[in-house]
Amino acid sequence: MGTSERKAKEKEEIKTLILNAAKKLFVKKGIDQVTIRKIAEEIEYSVGTVYVYFRDKNDILHELHTQGFGHLGGAMRILNNVSDPMERLKALGxxxxxxxxxxxxxxxxxxxMKAPMDFLESMHKEEWNEGKATFDVLLKNVAQCIQKGHFEGHQLEPLSFVIWSTVHGMCSLHIxxxxxxxxxxNPDSMMGKAYEEFVTLIDKK
Amino acid sequence: MGTSERKAKEKEEIKTLILNAAKKLFVKKGIDQVTIRKIAEEIEYSVGTVYVYFRDKNDILHELHTQGFGHLGGAMRILNNVSDPMERLKALGxxxxxxxxxxxxxxxxxxxMKAPMDFLESMHKEEWNEGKATFDVLLKNVAQCIQKGHFEGHQLEPLSFVIWSTVHGMCSLHIxxxxxxxxxxNPDSMMGKAYEEFVTLIDKK
DNA sequence: AAATATAAATGAACAGTGTTCAATAATCCA
DNA sequence: TGGATTATTGAACACTGTTCATTTATATTT
Structure with a gap:
C-alpha cells in the first residue's frame, strides 16, 4: 500500500520542519530562545503538534546535537589526506x-549541556554514539602516533582522553x-598561543 | 547612632540566612531545585523579601560561586608547604x-554556568576576581617551575592556561x-589514570 | 457517494519558573 | 502617642515544558 509510505514520508517532512525551525532559532537567537512555542509559531503549527513528532524538548535538542556531530565529523574527515599521524593529530585539534x-x-x-545525555538516559540508551565515534577518530589517530614511535611510556586510552580534555577545556573555558x-x-590571541603550547608539549620526545 | 549599625547587622544576617538556604537546597537537591520560592519557603519569608536582599537569582548564585572559590582556595593553600614547585604543581592539579x-x-x-558571569556583567564589573586569584596561584607556580628549569621553550601565560584547560577539561567532561x-x-579509574598521563607529559624534559 | 474508522492537529489547562510592586505591617524617632 | 521610615508581603505578570480531551482531516469500507 502506497498510502502508508507517503504518510511516513510526510511525517519525516514535518519532523525536519520542526528541526529546521529549532535550528534556525538556535543559531540566530541562542539556546534560550529555542522554546516549543517559538518553534510551533515558526512552522505555523500548534504547540501540541510538536509533541506528536518529538517526545519532549530533550529529543529535539538531542537531534540538533547529532546534527552538530555531523558537521564536526565532516570537518574532521577532511584531514584524512594528511598522511603523517602526528601532523594529522595536531590539525585535528x-x-x-x-x-x-x-x-x-x-x-x-x-x-x-545535559539535554542530549538526559534524552539518551530517558530512552534507556547508555550508548553515546556521536561522542564515541568522534573520540574513536582521536583514539585511532593517537594509536598511529604511538605506532610511529611517539608518546613513549604512555597508555593509549588515558592519553587520548587527556588530549581531548585539553582541547575541550580550552573550548569550554572560552565559551x-x-x-x-x-x-x-592578550585574550584574542590566547587560544592560538595556548594551542601552540599544547603542540610543543606533545611534540617532546 | 547604634541603631543603624544593628540594622546593618540584621540585614547581613538575613542575607546569610538566604544564602544558607540556597546552599542547602543546592547541595542537597541540585541546582534545579534552587528556586526563589523554595528559598523563601525554607527561611519562612515571602518571595518578595528575597528580592530585597538580592537583586536577582544570578546575584545569589554568584555569591554561592564565591563561596565555592573560598573552599577551593583553602584546599589549594594547604599545598604551600610543598617546597618543590613541580611537585606542588602536580599536587595542585x-x-x-x-x-x-x-x-x-x-x-x-x-x-x-552563565549565572555568575552574567551577574558580573550586569554589575558592569568585567573583573572575575575569584577566577583571577585562582589562576594566579597556578601562574605563580608555573613561573617557579620555569625558574627551576622546567618547561623550556614555553611561554608562561599560555602554558598555564593549557594546564588549567587540561585539568578543567577532564573535570568538565566528567561532570x-x-x-x-x-x-x-575502565571508567572508574580513568580520571586518575588520565591525570597520570598528564603528569608524564609535563614531566618530559 | 455516504458512512465509518483511523489519524492528525489543536489549544486550553496545569504546574512550574523569575520578577515586580502597590499595599500592608512593623519599627523607629521626635 | 503620632508621623515618618523601613521591612515584608503576596498577588499578578509573562514566561516555561507538558498533557489530553476535543475537533478536524484523511483514509477505508460499505
Missing part, C-alpha cells in the same frame, strides 16, 4: 578548536567566558 | 580534580557525563 569557536552554542550543546574573566594579557 | 569530583554541582557553577558516554575501558 585545530579543526576541533575552530569548530567550537565558530559554533559556541552548538559546541555547548554537544559537549556540555563559558572564563578566559575573558581571568583577564589574560 | 590533584586537589583541583578532587574538588570537582567531590562537588560537581559547585564546580559547574564556578566554571561552567557533563561525556566520559561515561564514550564508554571507556
Amino acid at each position: 585545530r579543526v576541533y578548536l575552530q569548530f567550537a569557536m565558530d559554533n559556541p552554542d552548538m559546541y555547548d550543546l554537544m559537549f556540555n 563559558s567566558q572564563r578566559v575573558k574573566g581571568v583577564n589574560l594579557e | 590533584r586537589v583541583y580534580l578532587q574538588f570537582a569530583m567531590d562537588n560537581p554541582d559547585m564546580y559547574d557553577l564556578m566554571f561552567n 557533563s557525563q561525556r566520559v561515561k558516554g564514550v564508554n571507556l575501558e
Whole structure:
C-alpha cells in the first residue's frame, strides 16, 4: 500500500520542519530562545503538534546535537589526506578548536549541556554514539602516533582522553567566558598561543 | 547612632540566612531545585523579601560561586608547604580534580554556568576576581617551575592556561557525563589514570 | 457517494519558573 | 502617642515544558 509510505514520508517532512525551525532559532537567537512555542509559531503549527513528532524538548535538542556531530565529523574527515599521524593529530585539534569557536552554542550543546545525555538516559540508551565515534577518530589517530614511535611510556586510552580534555577545556573555558574573566594579557590571541603550547608539549620526545 | 549599625547587622544576617538556604537546597537537591520560592519557603519569608536582599537569582548564585572559590582556595593553600614547585604543581592539579569530583554541582557553577558571569556583567564589573586569584596561584607556580628549569621553550601565560584547560577539561567532561558516554575501558579509574598521563607529559624534559 | 474508522492537529489547562510592586505591617524617632 | 521610615508581603505578570480531551482531516469500507 502506497498510502502508508507517503504518510511516513510526510511525517519525516514535518519532523525536519520542526528541526529546521529549532535550528534556525538556535543559531540566530541562542539556546534560550529555542522554546516549543517559538518553534510551533515558526512552522505555523500548534504547540501540541510538536509533541506528536518529538517526545519532549530533550529529543529535539538531542537531534540538533547529532546534527552538530555531523558537521564536526565532516570537518574532521577532511584531514584524512594528511598522511603523517602526528601532523594529522595536531590539525585535528585545530579543526576541533575552530569548530567550537565558530559554533559556541552548538559546541555547548554537544559537549556540555545535559539535554542530549538526559534524552539518551530517558530512552534507556547508555550508548553515546556521536561522542564515541568522534573520540574513536582521536583514539585511532593517537594509536598511529604511538605506532610511529611517539608518546613513549604512555597508555593509549588515558592519553587520548587527556588530549581531548585539553582541547575541550580550552573550548569550554572560552565559551563559558572564563578566559575573558581571568583577564589574560592578550585574550584574542590566547587560544592560538595556548594551542601552540599544547603542540610543543606533545611534540617532546 | 547604634541603631543603624544593628540594622546593618540584621540585614547581613538575613542575607546569610538566604544564602544558607540556597546552599542547602543546592547541595542537597541540585541546582534545579534552587528556586526563589523554595528559598523563601525554607527561611519562612515571602518571595518578595528575597528580592530585597538580592537583586536577582544570578546575584545569589554568584555569591554561592564565591563561596565555592573560598573552599577551593583553602584546599589549594594547604599545598604551600610543598617546597618543590613541580611537585606542588602536580599536587595542585590533584586537589583541583578532587574538588570537582567531590562537588560537581559547585564546580559547574564556578566554571561552567552563565549565572555568575552574567551577574558580573550586569554589575558592569568585567573583573572575575575569584577566577583571577585562582589562576594566579597556578601562574605563580608555573613561573617557579620555569625558574627551576622546567618547561623550556614555553611561554608562561599560555602554558598555564593549557594546564588549567587540561585539568578543567577532564573535570568538565566528567561532570557533563561525556566520559561515561564514550564508554571507556575502565571508567572508574580513568580520571586518575588520565591525570597520570598528564603528569608524564609535563614531566618530559 | 455516504458512512465509518483511523489519524492528525489543536489549544486550553496545569504546574512550574523569575520578577515586580502597590499595599500592608512593623519599627523607629521626635 | 503620632508621623515618618523601613521591612515584608503576596498577588499578578509573562514566561516555561507538558498533557489530553476535543475537533478536524484523511483514509477505508460499505
